[in-house]
Amino acid sequence: MKTLITKGTLTATLLMAVSFACTDKFLEVPATGQLSGAQLTTKAGLDGLLMGAYAQLNARGFSQSASSFNWVRGSVSGGEANKGSNSGDFNALTPYETYQLLPSSGEVNAKWNAMYEGIARCNSVLRSLGSAGSDVTAAQKTGLQAEARFLRGHYYFELKRNFNMVPFIDETVDYGTGIEKVANNADIWPKIEADFKFAQDNLPATQSSVGRANKWAAMAYLAKTYLYEKKYTEAKALFDQVIANGVTSNGLKYALLANYSDNFNAAKDNGSESVFAIQAAANAGSS
Template sequence: MKIILKQSKRYLAAIALFLLGSCSDNYLEQPALGALDDNVVANAQGVQKLLIGAYGALDGQQDADNALGGGGPWEAAPDNWVYGTVAGGEASKGSFGGDQPAIDQIVKFISNPTNGFYNTKWKALYEGVARCNNTLRLLGNVEDISDSERLNIEAQTRFLRGHYYFELKKMWNMVPWIDETTEDPKQPNNIDIWPMIEADFQFAYDNLPPTQSDFGRANKWAAGAYLGKTFLFQEKFPEARDILNTVTASGVNSGGVKYDLVPFFKDNFDAATENNAETVFDIQMVANDGTSTITNSNQGGKLNFPYNSPFRCCGFLQPSVDLMNSYKTEATTGLPYLDTYNQNPVKNDMGITASESFVPYTGSLDPRADWTIGRRGIPYHDWGNHPGIAWVREQSYGGPFAPKKNIYRQATQGIYADQSSWAPGTAINVHIIRFADVLLMAAEAEAQTGDLPAAMNYVNRVRERAANEDGFLKKYKDDSDPLAGFDEDQNAANYNIEPYTSTQFSSPENALKAIYFERKLELAMEGHRFFDLVRWGIAEETLNAYFDYQGNLTTDVRGGNFISGKNEYYPIPQAQIDLSVDETGAPTLIQNPNY
């Protein structure tokens, strides 16, 4: 059930604009100005609507036509497909070189502070901060609610503010802190805001109830998971271990269901089976909400469907050859090739026309590959076998593959797809944290603090779910008629995955290598990769090796170069620096190093 955002988002944008004032480019020059007197909204109903407005900013979309502030909606996409997935080497931008060329600059780390994508993302996140601050400021004047309801609202709001600032911190590192007590919003970015983010999540963890009336609202355990993630990003490994172990042992989702991995990996990426035991915190998406737009249907991902296909548009977010090769497993052990996965690559159809025959790869493979990556000759959910180059806009530029986790099913498209725009929307949620992520974060914390058996058990729990044979894709009975049905007796590929043994977890270094790789396999295409590489301190070596390998196969990343000491964080948007100029003519905001 997605009550908070399914029933409320239809009027959310109008409420947010009405109560919080219209948006401008200058988020630091003046506070959000209310169109109504505070006394009008300082009541139980008003503050709840303000809180819903704070939730509504999660999707990064302000109106039906574009993202907040006039940029394309993909510039502030909440799943960070540009900044986390493509920039992390999991996918090519896709389409062709002349389409959204600003993304090419970002993923090759040759962009500058004037790139408009950064400004759109910055504004979208600070809009969320502004909505949270307005909610907290007005909450103090509300008299017609109980103490418990007041505490619940405050804790939810601080959870959301923690999220928005977490996103800002991992994107730009040094960003200004503005809260409900700030009188002059033109604040410098010269302090580390981790302590404030940590305090918001700690307050939420201490004060949120374990369940909520609406599934989309944050609960105590979502706050605990996010607090653990905050510790992990700060390398506070003992603190991260303790809270993440508590969440894994005792946590329940907002509906009261104990956290667990759902039996089938694929069920996390189907609107019909989401909001399940694995849901820690999702951005709730909804199709066909009556607005005749896809603003609430993951508009930020509208480009990311196969080109010239039943989805109409637009050929972006093509999984990389490097990612596909990562899913190879050793035939005898069922384990991945941690260091040599790009040797003897998975066969693909690069350069093979649609009229030529093609037999897919028959080697040993992790089954998550085919729930993550669309490739020729393998069922593309229930749409038939992926036809290869016929659904690729420019194969030499972006490669042969298509994204899959974001793709709705043919059988249920009338419910979960939204065709109200020139590109489709979808009701598939955006995962901020799911339970598999929590398990792998807990594994990392355990390995960093010395308990390698515990770390291995967490990782193997994830791998054992991936090995559930009932969740494997099947070949179609009749390749000439892909809608004829599945052959239940034969898998679509030679799937082979096994748990790790103590041999691979014999040292912290070996354990961490396995954990890092498992995050790549499990969470691929979900926006985590770049930020993981940065916090692990291996972005330069990993991404430059990716550029060397992938650049020999596709033209999109040629010339890419990650520079340590610079590219760990994106440049502060020049537009925001210009707007931060004080009365002396000096900017309040300081640019990140080496830009």
């Protein structure tokens, strides 16, 4: 009996020792798959955030019709393309073709959400640049800022054309306190102008990756913004520069292709007519 009591006492003592050894630190386990602020503010981390902003150009996670390709809102609504197939195939797109679109359409909501998701990713890059690590040079910071503002300008350009009066949310807004407090009673064209102007002034003429925006793409977007504002003199001055001196991000002089259909040939992507082209993988094992 004495032996049993001794063993029991020893076991209890060991358990108590283990319990007291467990401090709060032992319970502080980082969330699986979560990156720390320190990781995101390195050069690699900031590049990763920026690639996330580019990735939203195809509206992944929302709807095909919400992407920046605009084949529905542009080509189908404009009459140069047909939705095709039968009436039951993706019939949510039929109202775009028949001019019977309602505000309650899920596709309308998807476009809104997809563009603001892109904006949130751009703002995340711009906000993180304020804490950039020592491995990020001043020139690199400016380049990242210019690309993020180009993309933000693009997303707001899409929203302005589709919805007109929309709230402008930038990197200074605290998303945690509720972005619904941001009003939509101001014309945002001047803010879109400012983003494209900054991109134009700070992006290089060519890029190491063809999918990254260059200064000429920003200038073309700024000129198109001026067109929507009926600033025709300013728009023409920029378009003249783009036509005379512009090059694609991979260094090709802007020019019309000899064969127009080559613009739609996947084997001939990023040709001389490519002012800014979204880069996306096809048949990569996912939808």
